[in-house]
Amino acid sequence: MTAALRNLSLALLIVWLVLPLLPLAVWSVAKSWFFPDLLPSVWSLDGWAHVASPRSGVLAALWETTLIAGLVTALAILIGLPAARALGMHRFRGKAGVEMLILAPILVPGLAYALGLHSVFIGLGLTNSRAGVVIVHLIPTLPYMILVLAGVFANLSPDMEAQARSLGASPLRVFRHVTLPAIRPGLIVGATFAFLVSWSQYVLTLLIGGGRVETLPLLLFSYATSGRNDLTGAIGMIYILPGVLILLFASRHLTGQGAGLGGVRP
Amino acid sequence: MSDRRKIVLMLVPALIVLGGLFLGGLGIGLARSLNWMPVIGLTEPNLDAYRAVLTDPDFLWSFALSFHIAFTSTLLSLVIAIAAALMIRRTGRGGALVRFLFQLNLTVPHLVGAIGILYLFSQSGSFARLGYQVGLIDRPADFPALVFDPAAIGIILQYVWKEVPFIGVILLAQMQTIGADYESAARSLGATRWQAFRHVLLPMILPGALAASIIVFAFAFGAYEIPALLGQNHPAALPVLAWRSYTDVDLAARPQAMAMAMVIAAMSLVLILAYLRAARGRIGGRR
Amino acid sequence: MRLPRLQHRRGTLVFRHRDHFEDTMKRLLLSVLLLSASPALADTADGSMLIGKPWAEIEKMAKGGTVNWFMWGGSDTINAYVGDRIGGMLKDSHGITVNRVGITDAAEIVNLVLGEKEAGVMDRGSVDMIWINGENFRSMKQAGLAFCGYVETLPNNALINWDDPAVANDFGVPVEGCEVPWNKAQFAFAHDSATLPEPPRSIPALLDWIKANPGQFTYPAPPDFHGSVFVRHVFYHAAGGAENLLGPFDQAKFDDVAPKAWAILNEIEPYLWREGTTYPNTIAQLQQMFANKEVALVFDYDASQFGLAVDNGTYPATVRSYGLEDGTIGNTNYVLIPFNSPNKAAAMVVANALIAGEEQLAKADPAIWGAAPAIDVTRASTEVQAGFAALPMHPSVIPATELAKASLPELQADWITAIEQGWIENVGK
Numbered sequence: 011m012t013a014a015l016r017n018l019s020l021a022l023l024i025v026w027l028v029l030p031l032l033p034l035a036v037w038s039v040a041k042s043w044f045f046p047d048l049l050p051s052v053w054s055l056d057g058w059a060h061v062a063s064p065r066s067g068v069l070a071a072l073w074e075t076t077l078i079a080g081l082v083t084a085l086a087i088l089i090g091l092p093a094a095r096a097l098g099m100h101r102f103r104g105k106a107g108v109e110m111l112i113l114a115p116i117l118v119p120g121l122a123y124a125l126g127l128h129s130v131f132i133g134l135g136l137t138n139s140r141a142g143v144v145i146v147h148l149i150p151t152l153p154y155m156i157l158v159l160a161g162v163f164a165n166l167s168p169d170m171e172a173q174a175r176s177l178g179a180s181p182l183r184v185f186r187h188v189t190l191p192a193i194r195p196g197l198i199v200g201a202t203f204a205f206l207v208s209w210s211q212y213v214l215t216l217l218i219g220g221g222r223v224e225t226l227p228l229l230l231f232s233y234a235t236s237g238r239n240d241l242t243g244a245i246g247m248i249y250i251l252p253g254v255l256i257l258l259f260a261s262r263h264l265t266g267q268g269a270g271l272g273g274v275r276p
Numbered sequence: 277m278s279d280r281r282k283i284v285l286m287l288v289p290a291l292i293v294l295g296g297l298f299l300g301g302l303g304i305g306l307a308r309s310l311n312w313m314p315v316i317g318l319t320e321p322n323l324d325a326y327r328a329v330l331t332d333p334d335f336l337w338s339f340a341l342s343f344h345i346a347f348t349s350t351l352l353s354l355v356i357a358i359a360a361a362l363m364i365r366r367t368g369r370g371g372a373l374v375r376f377l378f379q380l381n382l383t384v385p386h387l388v389g390a391i392g393i394l395y396l397f398s399q400s401g402s403f404a405r406l407g408y409q410v411g412l413i414d415r416p417a418d419f420p421a422l423v424f425d426p427a428a429i430g431i432i433l434q435y436v437w438k439e440v441p442f443i444g445v446i447l448l449a450q451m452q453t454i455g456a457d458y459e460s461a462a463r464s465l466g467a468t469r470w471q472a473f474r475h476v477l478l479p480m481i482l483p484g485a486l487a488a489s490i491i492v493f494a495f496a497f498g499a500y501e502i503p504a505l506l507g508q509n510h511p512a513a514l515p516v517l518a519w520r521s522y523t524d525v526d527l528a529a530r531p532q533a534m535a536m537a538m539v540i541a542a543m544s545l546v547l548i549l550a551y552l553r554a555a556r557g558r559i560g561g562r563r
Numbered sequence: 564m565r566l567p568r569l570q571h572r573r574g575t576l577v578f579r580h581r582d583h584f585e586d587t588m589k590r591l592l593l594s595v596l597l598l599s600a601s602p603a604l605a606d607t608a609d610g611s612m613l614i615g616k617p618w619a620e621i622e623k624m625a626k627g628g629t630v631n632w633f634m635w636g637g638s639d640t641i642n643a644y645v646g647d648r649i650g651g652m653l654k655d656s657h658g659i660t661v662n663r664v665g666i667t668d669a670a671e672i673v674n675l676v677l678g679e680k681e682a683g684v685m686d687r688g689s690v691d692m693i694w695i696n697g698e699n700f701r702s703m704k705q706a707g708l709a710f711c712g713y714v715e716t717l718p719n720n721a722l723i724n725w726d727d728p729a730v731a732n733d734f735g736v737p738v739e740g741c742e743v744p745w746n747k748a749q750f751a752f753a754h755d756s757a758t759l760p761e762p763p764r765s766i767p768a769l770l771d772w773i774k775a776n777p778g779q780f781t782y783p784a785p786p787d788f789h790g791s792v793f794v795r796h797v798f799y800h801a802a803g804g805a806e807n808l809l810g811p812f813d814q815a816k817f818d819d820v821a822p823k824a825w826a827i828l829n830e831i832e833p834y835l836w837r838e839g840t841t842y843p844n845t846i847a848q849l850q851q852m853f854a855n856k857e858v859a860l861v862f863d864y865d866a867s868q869f870g871l872a873v874d875n876g877t878y879p880a881t882v883r884s885y886g887l888e889d890g891t892i893g894n895t896n897y898v899l900i901p902f903n904s905p906n907k908a909a910a911m912v913v914a915n916a917l918i919a920g921e922e923q924l925a926k927a928d929p930a931i932w933g934a935a936p937a938i939d940v941t942r943a944s945t946e947v948q949a950g951f952a953a954l955p956m957h958p959s960v961i962p963a964t965e966l967a968k969a970s971l972p973e974l975q976a977d978w979i980t981a982i983e984q985g986w987i988e989n990v991g992k
């Protein structure tokens with residue numbers, strides 16, 4: 011392949027990857043944009059005014075989505091860290107089964123287990139509540155956390171912790187000064203996955219939250235299917251913002267090898 | 277405290293979530309699909325829901341459609357991703373920017389991508405307008421039906437858009453680990469560039485590419501919101517059909533919705549086994 | 564970054580201390596407990612003790628309550644009216660929080676309440692109010708999911724004319740105090756006067772027009788609400804008039820009319836958008852196509868929607884709406900309180916506020932919403948009557964009085980279900 015051809019195909023590929031975001035961005039500042047106009051006939055900031063208005067519920071949904079993703083991430087760390095350590099550093103009977111169980115939610119779609127969970131959650135009073143949504147979001151997020159951290163723990167030398175302990179460090183100090191620095195990059199990657207996977211959930215939130223827990227994707231879907239393209243565009247821009255920020259941050263701090271976030275949910 | 281107890285303790289919270297909630301949810305779904313709910317007096321499981329679902333042409337159409345969506349999306353994504361990774365791994369100047377843009381939509385939720393595809397490819401979307409401006413079409417109906425279409429082109433476009441970077445980034449990381457030495461050695465022994473790729477690099481990246489493809493396939497087969505937004509009315513993708521049955525006003529349709537959820541889960545089980553094989557294959561391939 | 568996968572390592576590590584994981588677990592359990600502690604307290608879940616109580620007492624019990632009102636959320640104007648105006652007013656006057664929950668289809672909420680009943684949730688349901696009518700109302704009433712009998716306790720009930728059969732029956736199902744009328748609506752068509760100056764103004768004319776203008780018309784696939792209403796218009800035409808179909812569902816009559824209706828719809832199918840190989844999923848999709856001239860006609864059960872769409876830029880200003888010479892179907896829509904709402908007193912206060920003359924007038928303003936009143940305006944105060952007389956008109960909205968000159972009744976819900984099923988079997992597939 012000649013260099014020119016390669017550069018051309020690469021440019022086409024990159025354009026194609028960015029292209030779908032373009033009409034959303036334009037719609038967010040458009041009012042009337044009818045066929046066959048290539049550009050809106052009326053420009054307007056109504057969409058953004060709607061987003062910024064405390065009454066429209068967009069800001070509340072932004073907060074709700076952030077809060078849920080934050081809680082899910084924190085819980086996934088608390089639950090995932092010990093499990094990852096067990097898997098990464100220990101051998102035990104039944105390990106293959108545990109691994110399969112942890113892998114399964116990545117491959118089993120939410121709808122398949124959520125319909126069954128829904129009826130139990132109704133009985134427990136967990137439907138239509140933030141708590142219920144947080145709990146159900148743990149299912150798709152936890153595997154990513156555990157898989158990432160298990161890989162980190164597998165490469166961690168147990169000798170360093172043992173040395174620190176033999177020198178008299180308390181367990182907490184060992185964790186803070188030896189273990190944590192060693193697993194920090196993995197922790198950040200795992201937390202990023204968990205946050206973004208929760209951030210993107212639609213069907214689990216819709217079903218378990220029952221519409222009462224209104225996150226950005228629910229709002230976005232509702233406006234996208236009711237033909238308000240200006241509002242859809244503005245909400246869509248807000249919705250992708252954290253991911254883009256994380257990617258910017260990650261590609262600067264995390265890797266140094268150029269690859270940022272492989273393995274974010276497909 | 278013994279080692280064993282410690283390991284168990286470390287695993288218990290995760291097992292509660294994944295064993296209790298995930299397997300529990302599947303288990304209850306299975307019970308309901310079998311009309312087996314002792315709590316409300318249904319003590320004799322039967323296969324009525326499965327019989328109804330599996331003989332319903334609508335279900336078979338939906339299953340076929342979802343399979344087509346998943347298979348075509350995965351295949352296209354994989355091929356394009358391999359080509360993209362091969363091109364990107366050698367970018368010199370501007371490489372950082374290219375890599376950043378290549379990864380950009382990894383963090384963009386599917387829903388946003390689907391709306392973007394809708395605005396681009398509908399019969400009055402950006403491309404149709406472009407076609408009108410250059411005189412290719414006279415009215416929206418002249419533009420080919422790419423969304424809400426029988427072949428699910430819009431849905432597939434969305435998945436390809438989203439999954440090419442997903443598979444591509446994984447392949448890039450693999451290629452980085454492998455390095456250029458094997459290929460250089462092959463080239464120095466007289467292999468053409470294609471032969472070096474086909475017989476040296478490809479076998480080394482294939483297991484990883486397969487594992488990634490399986491994840492993509494599973495997702496495309498079972499996701500609800502994309503076909504709900506971009507799919508045609510009838511036949512609908514399997515997850516859409518299951519959702520419609522579940523939210524049907526007639527509660528009698530619920531066991532059938534559960535049966536469809538179980539079919540999706542069974543498909544995933546096959547994929548999990550395939551994934552484990554692929555992952556093992558990769559370890560072998562590396563050795 | 565590699566694909567997440569499990570990595571094995573031969574090394575083992577022995578923990579000899581009470582490590583942090585146990586603390587972690589305790590904290591985890593605690594947070595799960597804290598998270599799941601649900602504050603749902605059934606305060607006014609017992610509806611029977613509210614019925615007939617002096618209004619002032621009910622208002623007192625309603626104070627500080629929260630009303631989770633599930634309603635179609637696709638219109639930001641209606642959302643703003645409910646959220647800002649109704650919500651603000653009730654907050655100020657009664658300390659009631661109106662929590663508008665946007666949904667796409669009321670059927671999902673019927674299903675939700677039904678699921679709650681099945682799971683034994685009898686007094687701490689999650690829904691306090693639903694915007695509803697038609698088959699969803701029938702489902703709720705039949706399954707005993709509606710709180711009934713309280714309507715006469717509402718002071719503003721005096722403004723409702725229950726002798727009007729179009730109010731006392733919701734798609735042919737007697738209301739019997741199980742819901743409160745909120746708006747009236749009548750089906751209307753719309754065209755863009757700039758591109759199509761003379762639209763077809765009757766069903767026969769429309770059928771001819773479709774054949775003469777291939778690809779310019781379609782309708783959302785039933786059971787989409789609007790698609791279903793359109794199909795009913797054709798059904799009435801096939802039956803030679805609505806009067807032959809009124810009353811309870813009649814299989815013999817249905818079998819007589821249905822084949823004619825399917826034949827008409829199948830006959831026009833090749834002339835529809837995309838040769839009728841597929842239909843839009845939702846009315847929103849049709850609206851989008853109309854806005855972009857993919858089709859030349861659109862319709863809505865609420866003509867005021869055309870004005871709102873022009874104002875927010877979705878439609879060009881040249882859009883005009885119209886009724887049919889052979890009449891269009893009209894109905895009333897309602898709010899309903901589910902049997903297991905824990906906030907019935909507050910929900911009753913909200914329902915009462917919705918049918919106050921001032922509120923009915925406010926939402927009739929095209930700038931706010933433009934919905935036709937469900938109350939009998941002649942029973943309202945003279946100020947309210949004067950306000951209705953002075954309402955501005957939107958050029959894109961056909962006045963409700965104009966539409967009402969040729970009006971058709973709605974069928975009973977069983978008919979509608981049968982027609983929708985029949986369409987799916989005989990036309991959609």
